[in-house]
Amino acid sequence: xxxxxxxxxxxxxxxxxxxxxxxxxxxxxxxxxxxxxxxxxxxxxxxxxxxxxxxxxxxxxxxxxxxxxxxxxxxxxxxxxxxxxxxxxxxxxxxxxxxxxxxxxxxxxxxxxxxxxxxxxxxxxxxxxxxxxxxxxxxxxxxxxxxxxxxxxxxxxxxxxxxxxxxxxxxxxxxxxxxxxxxxxxxxxxxxxxxxxxxxxxxxxxxxxxxxxxxxxxxxxxxxxxxxxxxxxxxxxxxxxxxxxxxxxxxx
Numbered sequence: 001x002x003x004x005x006x007x008x009x010x011x012x013x014x015x016x017x018x019x020x021x022x023x024x025x026x027x028x029x030x031x032x033x034x035x036x037x038x039x040x041x042x043x044x045x046x047x048x049x050x051x052x053x054x055x056x057x058x059x060x061x062x063x064x065x066x067x068x069x070x071x072x073x074x075x076x077x078x079x080x081x082x083x084x085x086x087x088x089x090x091x092x093x094x095x096x097x098x099x100x101x102x103x104x105x106x107x108x109x110x111x112x113x114x115x116x117x118x119x120x121x122x123x124x125x126x127x128x129x130x131x132x133x134x135x136x137x138x139x140x141x142x143x144x145x146x147x148x149x150x151x152x153x154x155x156x157x158x159x160x161x162x163x164x165x166x167x168x169x170x171x172x173x174x175x176x177x178x179x180x181x182x183x184x185x186x187x188x189x190x191x192x193x194x195x196x197x198x199x200x201x202x203x204x205x206x207x208x209x210x211x212x213x214x215x216x217x218x219x220x221x222x223x224x225x226x227x228x229x230x231x232x233x234x235x236x237x238x239x240x241x242x243x244x245x246x247x248x249x250x251x252x
Contacts, residue, residue, distance in 0.1 A: 129242075130198045133207040133235045136162055136242040137196050141211050141231065144174065145189045149182040164238055165245035190216040199232070206236045210250070 140162035146155035152175075159171045181187055194213035201207055211233060216226045234246040 126201060129237075130201070130207065133209060133242040134196045134198065137209050137211055137233050137235060137244065138194055140244050141196075141213065141233070142191060142194065144171070144178075145191055145215050146178065146182065147190070148188050149179075149186070152179050152182060162243050163245075164236065164243040167233075167244045167247050170247070185219045185222075188218040190218075192216060206234055206245070207242065208232065208234050 139158065143155045143158035143162065146152050156175050159175060163171045192214055194211065196209055196211040199208045199210050210230065212230045214226060214228050216224060218224045230250040232248045232250050233244045235242040236245045
């Protein structure tokens with residue numbers, strides 16, 4: 001009897017325990033309680049649906065212990081300072097190359113300017129020499145054709161000053177012949193036209209010129225006549241002026 005009574009009490013306690021457990025389960029599993037648990041999670045944490053969908057981009061740097069800066073959307077293209085649209089800084093090597101090129105260009109410009117100025121000065125010097133030689137040639141050739149007997153002395157002085165070398169000897173002989181002829185037949189000479197031009201400039205500083213002129217001759221008892229002459233003269237610088245060193249008749 002006592003054993004049956006103990007078994008009966010044990011069975012009764014088990015049933016009460018099962019009923020109590022069922023009541024607790026039904027009480028905690030109600031929809032209202034589930035919704036409240038979702039809205040108010042334990043430990044005061046709330047989960048936002050939008051936040052759960054967005055990936056977290058902030059990370060912690062374990063060396064510094066500080067959060068890393070989030071990557072910018074345009075990081076792939078590079079910052080404006082380092083991007084293709086920005087201005088790139090030249091390396092020291094390229095800066096040195098550009099400086100060397102600019103120095104060479106400046107030196108070449110200076111040398112070119114100096115050479116151009118020197119060439120211009122040389123051309124001006126040659127032009128001045130040519131003008132002086134032409135003037136000397138015309139004056140000396142005109143002295144070989146004195147206007148009359150009264151002009152013989154002046155012509156002789158001019159020939160003494162404008163001749164040198166072989167032509168100096170030739171001019172002395174020519175002056176003696178002219179003096180006799182002018183006094184004998186009263187010769188009068190006019191030079192209506194004379195032209196002279198430089199043919200070439202020699203390396204030794206001498207100048208070759210061609211002189212063309214017309215001489216109109218009058219004398220007693222003879223009709224006037226006019227002769228044309230072309231002579232080639234070689235002029236050399238001597239004593240600060242050009243003198244005729246050689247004269248060759250080209251045509252008459």
